[in-house]
Amino acid sequence: MTISIWRYSHFVLALASSLFLFIASITGVVLAIEPISHQAKGFAMQDLDKVSLATTIDALNSTYEEVFSLEVESSDFVKASVLTTEMETLDIYIDAKTGEQLGEVQERLFFYSFATNLHRSLFLKSIGRFFVGLISLLLFLIAVTGLLLLAKRQGGFKRIFSKVQKDYFELHYHVILSRWFFIPIVIVALTGVYLSAEKFELLPDTKIAHQEIEFLKTTQKYTSINEIPFFKETSLNNVRKVEFPFSEDPEDYYQIELQDREIRVNQQTGQIISSADYPFVQLASRLSWVLHTGEGSVLWSIVLLLASASILFFMYSGFAMTLKRRKKVKAITIMPDKDECEFVILVGSETGTTYDFARRFYNGLTAQGKNVFLTELNKYDIIAPALSAVEGKAEHIFIFTATYGEGEPPTNARKFEAIFPTIRQPNKINYAVVGFGSLEYTDYCKFAIQVDSLLQIHQDFQPLMPLYKINNADFADFERWVEQLSELLRFSLSVEKPKLKKRNYKKITFKVVERTELNVDDTFLIRLKAKKKTSFTSGDLLSVFPDGTDIPRQYSIASMGNEILLSVKKHEFGKGSSYLHSLNKGDTIQAVIDSNPNFHFPKKSASAVLISNGTGIAPFLGIMEQNCDTKINLFWGGRTVASSAIYDDILTGIISKNQNNTIHKSHSREGSKEYVQNLILQQKDIVLQTVQEGGVVMICGSLTMQHDILDVLEGLLAEHSGINFDELQHNGQLKMDCY
Secondary structure, X not given: OOOOHHHHHHHHHHHHHHHHHHHHHHHHHHHHHHHHHHHOOOOOOOOHHHXXXXXXXXXXXXXXXXXXXXXXXXXXXXXXXXXXXXXOEEEEEEOOOXXXXXXXXXXXXXXXXXXXXXXXXXXXXXXXXXXXXXXXXXXXXXXXXXXXXXXXXXOOHHHOOOOOOOOOHHHHHHHHHHHHHHHHHHHHHXXXXXXHHHHOOOOOOOOOOOEEOOOOOOOOOOOOHHHOHHHHHOEXXXXXXXXXXXXXXXXXXXXXXXXXEEEEEEOOOOOEXXXXXXXXXXXXXXXXXXXXXXXXOHXXXXXXXXXXXXXHHHHHHHHHHHHHHXXXXXXXXXXXXXXXXXXXXXXXOOOOHHHHHXXXXXXXXXXXXXXXXXXXXXXXXXXXXXXXXXXXXXXXXXXXXXXXXXXXXOHHHOOHHHHHXXXXXXXXXXXXXXXXXXXXXXXXXXXXXXXXXXXXXXXXXXXXXXXXXXXXXXXXXXXXXXXXXXXXXOOOOOOOOOXXXXXXXXXEEEEEEEEOOOOOOOEEEEEEEEOOOOOXXXXXXXXXXXXXXXXXXXXXXXXXXXXXXXXXXXXXXXXXXXXXXXXXXXXXXXXXXXXXXXXXXXXXXXXXXXXXXXXXXXXXXXXXHOOOOOEEEEEEEEOOHHHHHHHHHHHHHHHHHOOOEEEEEEEOOOOOOOXXXXXXXXXXXXXXXXXXXXXXXXXXXXXXXHHHHHHHHHHHXXXXXXXXXXXXXXXXXXXXXXX
């Protein structure tokens, strides 16, 4: 499958640097812990801006026999090298105000020294330093190409932090974590490059030259450091290091490193003898060091630790994604000659998911003895001669395509729109377009819509089916499309389902409180109560395991007090529904509650429109039963008046309890024979008002109903509302759980 240059670059860079990057990340995690453990010693001084250099030097001179140096660490630890009254030379941490010893400076742990050498040079000295610098540069390029891919996936740079489409674990968190750690990783990479360049002397010279300062000769000499103006006016937060005079000789001076310059001060007169400003390169080196190591900041050290750990996760998830993508787009090794095929499948897929659907469809057709040719949309010019040849056998063309970024074609479909008009098509060809996307993105199935429009205006392409859109790679929805196609083609067609990973379920024991008899539609209600305290809410899913199977059957929950209410349609050969119908009051079952937060009723919503058909009413019964202040309109569709009788007692109780709940019913087999979408059109003012005041629209029921409702909603919003359909989804005002 064709992949984009950015995706290819991202992968190649990661692959080339993987071993070194792994070592650098592991040691990076270790070294990020060091500043945190150092700060935990508790020797940091508070309010150094209020402590003068004179105070600290005077305290040291009063406490110790001799002082050699004073240093203020970026961690705000104040360190001094002193000779004690017992004639012992020590490096100690002190209280800046009193000179009191807080603790001795310990030798660095071998563990950290080992990690540092491995991190800096891989124990290869200069060659190793070069490789580490190169890997830092590659890490920067990996981050940049990753950002470009992220922006394209999310629909532009402005939408980078918008909601992330549901997907498998590795891909989902690869996207989420990349948004949060892009900046820290770029900082780590660039500072790593800078520090490596400094070690190889590739930066301008940072040596400083002191400039002698002319000053008025004075006979005034100070007897105490506290009397010298410079020392009294300089606070410790501006000081990095002080080298003390070796003797009391006037020729010996204080050499002081401030934050921005270095000065020499006469110890007797307090006059500044010379000064040298630090060059920009040296200041940049110091900043790079702090940013790269986290020295002096617990918060930034934690960020660096998480960033290093995230790189390890990106390596794992990136390779896992690559393997999954390659597995999905595994080439079909033996395919009939394109000129002999009556079915042609063209695919536009960026991550491989759509290609996997196409491959399963291909296998389903070939299982029926059909000759099928599958290729990318970019290769339409290769397949076109087979479609246009007089003796060509092609009768049907199916286009499966995703949409990437801001309504753009996937990489392996980007040439199609340019190629299509250039190909002459003398034969009549039936076609169907299936769009794959996510309603969480504003340009839902946009490229599929564009492709379908191209084919519609071409006189020799005849639509076999309307454009079909599949949200979030819903395989059940895809099976529904295959079922409809099978009826049109007049032969049995099925597709292999993806294999589900085995999951360790924490099953809960439930007791059957009540089960109704079947109604005219073979529907029944069943109430369950957990034997131990269990949390759940309306819209969650109950996974039931029929006897003799590990495959769960899921049912949407209505939370009725401390009980669960399920609405189930019994199918003749349905294992789950037959199992539940066989239960009687007092029986127990083992089941699992799966939280479904994307279909929970909002905690705050001025109004709501709930749309369902058949058994899809279940979660809405619980929502309305627990409703307090929200104005709710329920639209429900059933076959006959008798179909709703099973819910009448519950609905009557809900309405009598709360006048904010209103119910609208339609019946497709009686009276005016209307479907629930007809109700929506009739009561469009209620729907539009709910949308405009920020209310929520929730849909539960069959996928066919969902498609019809979405078409109606899209039309209503386009005609009457300032909010478009994409905004409705993006704002979290549209929630769906259909089957």
